[in-house]
Amino acid sequence: MIAPVDARAAAIAADFPILAKPTSRGKRLVYLDSAASSQKPQVVIDALVDYYSSYNANIHRGVYEIAARATDAFEEARVKVARFVNAAHSAEIIWTRNTTEAINLVSFTWGMQNLKPGDAILTTQVEHHSNIVPWQLLAAKTGAELRYIQADDDGTLRLDDLDTLLRGTKLVALSHVSNVLGSIAPLEQIVPRAHAAGALVLVDGAQSVPHMPVDVQALDIDFLAVSGHKMCAPTGIGFLYGKRALLEAMPPFLTGGDMIRTVAYDTTTYAELPWKFEAGTSNIADAIAFGTACDYLTGIGMPWIREHEIQITKYALERLAPFSARGLQCYGPVRAEDRGGVISFNFADIHAHDLASILDLEGVCIRAGHHCAMPLMDKMNWPATARASFYLYTTEADIDVLVAALEKAAEVFKIA
Amino acid sequence: MDDFYKEYILDHYRNPRNFGHLDHPTAKAEDLNPLCGDKIAMELSVGSDGKIDDVRFSGKGCAISQASASMLTETLKGKTLEEVAQLSHDVVLENVGIGISPTRMKCAMLGLKVAKSAALGEIATWPDEAAT
Numbered sequence: 001m002i003a004p005v006d007a008r009a010a011a012i013a014a015d016f017p018i019l020a021k022p023t024s025r026g027k028r029l030v031y032l033d034s035a036a037s038s039q040k041p042q043v044v045i046d047a048l049v050d051y052y053s054s055y056n057a058n059i060h061r062g063v064y065e066i067a068a069r070a071t072d073a074f075e076e077a078r079v080k081v082a083r084f085v086n087a088a089h090s091a092e093i094i095w096t097r098n099t100t101e102a103i104n105l106v107s108f109t110w111g112m113q114n115l116k117p118g119d120a121i122l123t124t125q126v127e128h129h130s131n132i133v134p135w136q137l138l139a140a141k142t143g144a145e146l147r148y149i150q151a152d153d154d155g156t157l158r159l160d161d162l163d164t165l166l167r168g169t170k171l172v173a174l175s176h177v178s179n180v181l182g183s184i185a186p187l188e189q190i191v192p193r194a195h196a197a198g199a200l201v202l203v204d205g206a207q208s209v210p211h212m213p214v215d216v217q218a219l220d221i222d223f224l225a226v227s228g229h230k231m232c233a234p235t236g237i238g239f240l241y242g243k244r245a246l247l248e249a250m251p252p253f254l255t256g257g258d259m260i261r262t263v264a265y266d267t268t269t270y271a272e273l274p275w276k277f278e279a280g281t282s283n284i285a286d287a288i289a290f291g292t293a294c295d296y297l298t299g300i301g302m303p304w305i306r307e308h309e310i311q312i313t314k315y316a317l318e319r320l321a322p323f324s325a326r327g328l329q330c331y332g333p334v335r336a337e338d339r340g341g342v343i344s345f346n347f348a349d350i351h352a353h354d355l356a357s358i359l360d361l362e363g364v365c366i367r368a369g370h371h372c373a374m375p376l377m378d379k380m381n382w383p384a385t386a387r388a389s390f391y392l393y394t395t396e397a398d399i400d401v402l403v404a405a406l407e408k409a410a411e412v413f414k415i416a
Numbered sequence: 417m418d419d420f421y422k423e424y425i426l427d428h429y430r431n432p433r434n435f436g437h438l439d440h441p442t443a444k445a446e447d448l449n450p451l452c453g454d455k456i457a458m459e460l461s462v463g464s465d466g467k468i469d470d471v472r473f474s475g476k477g478c479a480i481s482q483a484s485a486s487m488l489t490e491t492l493k494g495k496t497l498e499e500v501a502q503l504s505h506d507v508v509l510e511n512v513g514i515g516i517s518p519t520r521m522k523c524a525m526l527g528l529k530v531a532k533s534a535a536l537g538e539i540a541t542w543p544d545e546a547a548t
Binding site for chain 1: 451476520523
């Protein structure tokens with residue numbers, strides 16, 4: 001029997017033209033790699049086409065009609081994104097290329113301005129490289145220390161010694177949802193403790209903001225980094241949310257046109273927020289389409305999307321469970337409610353890349369490898385994992401195809 | 417790719433030939449495929465006649481990278497280091513047969529890249545354009 005929540009996902013899938021196109025082998029495309037990049041609904045594709053074919057112009061200084069229209073659409077998109085994460089002001093949303101650039105912006109500006117030897121940056125053992133490497137470099141440049149919150153094997157953060165780790169910590173940088181394990185960081189516990197210790201909190205929202213309601217004010221997050229392409233928007237656009245007072249006190253990141261108020265031969269004054277951080281012509285079309293993606297997701301309802309992903313994850317875990325007798329291991333929290341829509345696994349002695357190749361023949365797209373989290377893979381002693389990840393358009397039928405493809409892999413590798 | 421995972425590929429994957437280490441290798445190298453983290457090390461022993469008389473490889477990774485490296489070790493014996501340095505990707509393709517997709521070519525070529533690096537005494541380039 002098809003649950004109502006799954007029937008709605010099947011209807012939603014029709015909004016995504018790519019999902020109706022068969023693979024070169026004539027298989028139905030079963031896209032289980034949304035944690036890497038989501039598919040795009042027709043409305044988002046249309047928004048790009050509409051901009052380029054109806055009002056393509058540079059923003060902010062044009063006096064003619066289509067320039068004004070482009071400027072309005074661009075700034076309206078910022079308001080939509082601000083509302084999506086419940087920022088208090090749209091000026092607190094800075095457009096970036098992606099999550100990585102948003103994190104680097106904070107590292108290069110706030111980090112260089114505020115960290116000194118003896119200070120610490122605290123992150124976790126489950127982070128994506130994008131939330132490790134910028135802090136390693138910042139620590140090397142400033143003499144600050146980089147510390148890690150330990151994680152259990154299912155990704156649960158060990159918070160018993162958090163207060164010790166927070167001593168001297170100026171910034172806690174952590175992912176909301178792990179891109180490998182799907183584990184969810186308890187921000188409602190960590191943020192108040194970090195603030196009490198005098199530290200700011202930067203949240204990597206790449207795997208949470210697309211999939212569940214995230215309210216920056218309720219969580220009292222200081223910085224939030226997000227990529228558009230994981231939430232139905234085009235590639236090349238993301239944003240940094242920062243509390244207004246923090247952003248105002250920070251020096252600019254990239255410099256040049258657009259981010260200035262006045263320029264003389266010997267001095268420059270900077271534009272006000274958010275433009276102080278947006279040097280050069282912005283990614284206008286993709287920002288506008290990001291706003292459309294927010295409208296689309298809000299129209300469906302983020303609480304519904306979260307509920308659907310719990311249901312589909314539960315279904316997938318149930319369907320995968322019988323394979324455990326043949327050596328399939330799923331990683332991450334046991335309960336679907338405790339995780340995002342991401343399942344990393346290994347199947348007997350089949351390397352994740354071989355598994356992904358065999359699944360590809362069946363039209364099933366999964367990711368295989370280290371998922372840009374090599375320290376975590378080393379810690380777990382996994383050379384690689386296969387990862388299936390879900391989104392609003394993922395249906396139980398997709399999971400059934402995955403299961404059939406795993407049977408095929410077992411056959412190829414002669415796993416009885 | 418449908419046909420790739422043949423019996424002999426799985427056999428080399430599960431029972432790799434010349435796996436381990438030499439006590440006194442004449443030349444050695446190791447490398448990884450940055451895309452996936454697969455690692456392979458190759459150790460070569462050269463006899464008094466200038467020809468390779470023993471080979472060991474070690475590493476971890478997918479069936480394609482491990483089976484290709486295992487089969488390559490058998491090919492290397494009897495060759496000089498100069499000959500190994502000159503090997504092209506064809507030697508791997510002949511070993512493993514047809515059917516490697518472009519996305520997996522680097523997996524197949526990793527062992528050869530490492531063997532060539534050992535023979536050259538410096539990091540060798542990827543053996544094939546298709547592998548880059």
